[in-house]
Amino acid sequence: MSLEARVELTLGQLHLHVDLAVATGELVVLLGPNGAGKTTLLLALAGLATVEDGRVVLDGDVLEDTGAGVRVPTERRPIGFVFQDYLLFPHLSALENVAFGLRARGVPRAEARRRAGAWLERVGLAEHASSRPRALSGGQAQRVALARAMVADPRLLLLDEPLAALDVASRSEVRRDLRRHLASFDGTRLLVTHDPLEAMTLADRLVVLERGRVTQTGTAVEVSARPRSRYVAELVGVNLFRGLADGHTVQLAAGGTLVVADDCHGEVFAAVHPHAVALHRHPPEGTPRNVWAGTAENLEAAGDRVRVRVAGTVTIVAEVTPAAAAELRLADGGPVWAAVKATEVTVYPA
Amino acid sequence: MTGTARRRRRRAATARAGAPILLVVPAVLAVVFLAIPLLGLLGQTPWRNLAAELAAPKVQTALRLSLVCSLGAVAISILVGVPLAFLLARVEFPGRNLVRALTTLPMVLPPVVGGVALLLAFGRRGLAGQWLDRAFGITLPFTTAGAILAEAFVAMPFLVITTEAGLRAMDRRFEDAATTLGAGRWTTFRRVTLPLIAPSLGAGVALCWARALGEFGATITFAGNLPGTTQTMPLAVYLALENDLQAAIALSLVLLVVSLAVLIGLRDRWFPTA
Numbered sequence: 001m002s003l004e005a006r007v008e009l010t011l012g013q014l015h016l017h018v019d020l021a022v023a024t025g026e027l028v029v030l031l032g033p034n035g036a037g038k039t040t041l042l043l044a045l046a047g048l049a050t051v052e053d054g055r056v057v058l059d060g061d062v063l064e065d066t067g068a069g070v071r072v073p074t075e076r077r078p079i080g081f082v083f084q085d086y087l088l089f090p091h092l093s094a095l096e097n098v099a100f101g102l103r104a105r106g107v108p109r110a111e112a113r114r115r116a117g118a119w120l121e122r123v124g125l126a127e128h129a130s131s132r133p134r135a136l137s138g139g140q141a142q143r144v145a146l147a148r149a150m151v152a153d154p155r156l157l158l159l160d161e162p163l164a165a166l167d168v169a170s171r172s173e174v175r176r177d178l179r180r181h182l183a184s185f186d187g188t189r190l191l192v193t194h195d196p197l198e199a200m201t202l203a204d205r206l207v208v209l210e211r212g213r214v215t216q217t218g219t220a221v222e223v224s225a226r227p228r229s230r231y232v233a234e235l236v237g238v239n240l241f242r243g244l245a246d247g248h249t250v251q252l253a254a255g256g257t258l259v260v261a262d263d264c265h266g267e268v269f270a271a272v273h274p275h276a277v278a279l280h281r282h283p284p285e286g287t288p289r290n291v292w293a294g295t296a297e298n299l300e301a302a303g304d305r306v307r308v309r310v311a312g313t314v315t316i317v318a319e320v321t322p323a324a325a326a327e328l329r330l331a332d333g334g335p336v337w338a339a340v341k342a343t344e345v346t347v348y349p350a
Numbered sequence: 351m352t353g354t355a356r357r358r359r360r361r362a363a364t365a366r367a368g369a370p371i372l373l374v375v376p377a378v379l380a381v382v383f384l385a386i387p388l389l390g391l392l393g394q395t396p397w398r399n400l401a402a403e404l405a406a407p408k409v410q411t412a413l414r415l416s417l418v419c420s421l422g423a424v425a426i427s428i429l430v431g432v433p434l435a436f437l438l439a440r441v442e443f444p445g446r447n448l449v450r451a452l453t454t455l456p457m458v459l460p461p462v463v464g465g466v467a468l469l470l471a472f473g474r475r476g477l478a479g480q481w482l483d484r485a486f487g488i489t490l491p492f493t494t495a496g497a498i499l500a501e502a503f504v505a506m507p508f509l510v511i512t513t514e515a516g517l518r519a520m521d522r523r524f525e526d527a528a529t530t531l532g533a534g535r536w537t538t539f540r541r542v543t544l545p546l547i548a549p550s551l552g553a554g555v556a557l558c559w560a561r562a563l564g565e566f567g568a569t570i571t572f573a574g575n576l577p578g579t580t581q582t583m584p585l586a587v588y589l590a591l592e593n594d595l596q597a598a599i600a601l602s603l604v605l606l607v608v609s610l611a612v613l614i615g616l617r618d619r620w621f622p623t624a
Binding site: 046048075076080081083 | 521523524526527528529530531532533534537541542545546548
C-alpha cells in the first residue's frame with residue numbers, strides 16, 4: 001500500500017525524470033530549487049500535467065501507465081491537492097469550498113454541508129464557515145484549502161508549497177498546525193517546498209529534486225550530514241568537495257588534495273563544516289594535515305559568527321568568531337591560511 | 351500604498367499642475383457638444399402626457415416588438431455566441447484569428463451594409479435563403495424573424511468579444527482545482543467557470559441587448575419597416591419624426607433610459623473606482 005511513480009516529461013526547459021516511492025503513512029518532502037520540477041511532478045501525479053512516459057500506481061491501482069495506455073482522469077483519482085496559492089473558489093463561502101469535493105462526488109447536499117462543517121471545526125474555522133475567501137487571512141485560507149483537500153478522504157495528499165504564500169510572522173504557527181493536521185492523515189503524503197526549514201521540520205523523508213532529477217533521498221539528518229550536491233551543501237551550510245580517493249588522500253576534481261582520516265577509494269564526496277576550518281595569518285605548524293593559502297573574501301555575518309570565503313587552490317568557507325575576524329584583520333584582504341584537520345573531513349562514496 | 355492614497359496623490363499632482371487653458375476650452379466644448387442634444391431631448395419631452403404617449407397603441411406595438419426582437423437576438427447570441435467565445439478563448443485551431451476578425455466585423459461594418467449582405471444571403475434568391483425557402487418554406491426578409499436575425503448579426507459580436515475576454519482573464523487553475531476535487535467537465539463548467547466569468551457574461555449580455563434594441567440600419571434594410579412585424583422602436587422613432595414628434599420623443603426617451611441603465615450597470619467595469 002503506497003505510491004509508486006515513474007514520471008518522465010518535458011515542459012519547456014524542464015526535463016523531468018523521476019522515480020519515486022512513498023509508503024502509506026509516510027510524509028515525503030520534495031525539496032529543490034525553483035524550477036527543479038517539483039510542482040510539475042505533483043501536477044503529473046494529479047493528472048494535470050501530461051506524462052510522456054511513466055507509470056503511477058497508488059495502493060495497487062494504476063492511475064497512469066503510458067505503456068498500457070491507461071490514464072485515469074484527474075477527477076477520478078483519489079487525491080487531495082493543496083495548491084501553492086490555495087485556489088479557493090472566490091464565489092463560494094469557506095463551507096461551500098470545503099463541501100465542493102463531496103458535492104462533486106455525489107454526496108447529498110445536507111450531508112456534504114455537515115461533513116464540511118465538521119472539517120472546518122477541526123481546523124478551527126467553524127465561525128468563518130460563511131466567509132468568502134477574500135475575507136480570510138492567509139493562514140485561514142490555507143486551513144480551508146487543507147480541509148477542502150482532505151474532506152473526501154483521499155488516499156494521496158499532494159501539497160504544493162503550502163506555506164509559501166504566508167508572511168514570515170504567521171508561518172511558524174501555521175506550520176505547527178499543518179504538521180498536526182498532516183499527522184492525522186493516514187494516507188500517503190507528498191509535500192513540495194523550497195524552504196529547507198519547512199522540509200527538515202515536516203519530513204519523514206526528504207527527496208531532493210534538482211533540474212528534473214532526484215539527487216538525494218534520506219532523512220533530514222542523513223541528507224544534511226552527507227550532502228550529495230552543491231545545492232544541498234549550501235542549504236545545510238557545509239563545504240562540499242568531490243574527488244578521487246586513494247587511501248587517505250583525495251584528489252579533488254576542482255584541483256588540490258585533501259587528507260582524510262578514513263581509508264577510502266574511488267569517487268567520493270568530502271564534507272567539511274565551516275567551523276572546522278581554522279584561519280591563520282601565517283603558515284600554521286603542527287597537527288592540521290590540510291593547509292591551503294588563499295585570500296579572504298566575502299565576509300558575512302551568520303548568527304554570532306562570521307563566515308569567510310577563502311579563495312585559493314582549494315576554495316573553502318570558514319566560520320570564525322567576530323573577535324577572531326578582527327584579530328586576523330580579515331576585512332583587509334591579503335593572504336590567509338586555512339587549515340582543516342583530517343579527522344574533521346567526512347568522506348562518503350559519490 | 352492603498353488605492354485611495356494613490357488616487358489622492360494622483361489627484362493632488364493634477365491639481366498642482368493646474369489646468370492649461372489650451373486643454374480646458376476644447377474639453378468644455380466637447381462636453382457641451384455631447385450634453386446639449388440630451389438636454390434638448392429632455393427639454394422637449396412632454397412630461398405631462400408622457401404616460402399617454404407611451405400608452406398609444408402605435409408606441410406600444412413598437413415597444414413590444416422591440417422587446418421581442420432584442421431578446422430574441424440576445425437568445426440567439428447566447429446560444430451560438432457563448433460556445434464561439436469558448437472556442438476562441440480555449441481551443442487552438444487553424445484560422446482562429448481569421449474567425450475572430452470575422453466575428454468582430456459587424457462591430458465596425460456600417461449596419462446598412464450588414465442589411466444588404468443579409469438580404470443577399472437570406473433573401474428569397476440569396477445563397478442560404480433559396481435553400482431555406484425550398485427545403486423548409488421559410489422566408490426571412492420582411493418578417494419578425496428577419497428583424498431578429500438582423501439585430502443578432504449586429505449585436506452578437508459584443509457578447510462574443512466580452513465573454514472571450516472574460517474567459518481569457520480567468521485563472522484556469524481554478525478549473526484544475528475543481529477537477530482535483532472530483533468535478534467532471536460539466537460540473538466544473540457549471541459551478542466554477544460560469545460563476546467566475548459571470549460578470550463578463552453579464553456585461554456582454556447587457557451590451558448585446560442594448561445594441562440590438564437600438565439597431566436601425568440592418569433591420570430596415572433586411573426586414574423593412576412594417577408596423578407590428580418589423581417596425582422596432584428606432585424605426586418607429588424615425589417614422590414618427592415626420593408626423594408625430596411627441597411620440598418620437600417619448601420613444602427616444604425610453605431608449606435613452608435603457609442606455610443609461612446599461613451604462614450605470616457596467617460602470618464598475620468601464621470606470622473602475624479602485
